[in-house]
Amino acid sequence: MAAAPLFIVLASPEHEKVQLAGMMASVAAVSERPTQLFVSMAAILVFAKGLNAEARYRGGAFSAEMLKKGAPDALELLRQGKMLGDLTIIACSMALDIQEWTLADLEDGLFDEAGGLTKFMSDAEAGELIVL
Numbered sequence: 001m002a003a004a005p006l007f008i009v010l011a012s013p014e015h016e017k018v019q020l021a022g023m024m025a026s027v028a029a030v031s032e033r034p035t036q037l038f039v040s041m042a043a044i045l046v047f048a049k050g051l052n053a054e055a056r057y058r059g060g061a062f063s064a065e066m067l068k069k070g071a072p073d074a075l076e077l078l079r080q081g082k083m084l085g086d087l088t089i090i091a092c093s094m095a096l097d098i099q100e101w102t103l104a105d106l107e108d109g110l111f112d113e114a115g116g117l118t119k120f121m122s123d124a125e126a127g128e129l130i131v132l
Helices: 015-030 041-047 061-069 074-084 093-099 117-124
Strands: 006-010 035-039 087-092 113-115 128-131
Touching: 006 015, 006 117, 015 035, 015 041, 015 061, 015 074, 015 087, 035 041, 035 117, 041 087, 041 093, 074 087, 087 093, 093 113
Parallel strands: 006 035, 006 128, 035 087, 087 113
Antiparallel strands: none
């Protein structure tokens, strides 16, 4: 029996939550579980094109330790999940509008589309939903 799809809403820019979203999405996708990640609210800021890790990530003590010890970068985990599995990443159209951004302002090779929460929530009825 195929695994139920996994739907993740990432609304927080906190490094620990972005890292967890990247880990969960990539592991699920490469484990043959269809996965969608919806990036909204302040989390969209993490995905701005051209930021280095120090500018991209903010968080607590664990964030500093992840950076210091070279934990895998969340964006790289997401790229791997897209390359090796069934992972779709959607940028919240409202968050883009608020920032006056388009998909071109976000990191290359990550986002499949801009979309709304209504469609995402409708799709999520077919699986499990996690909010970070």
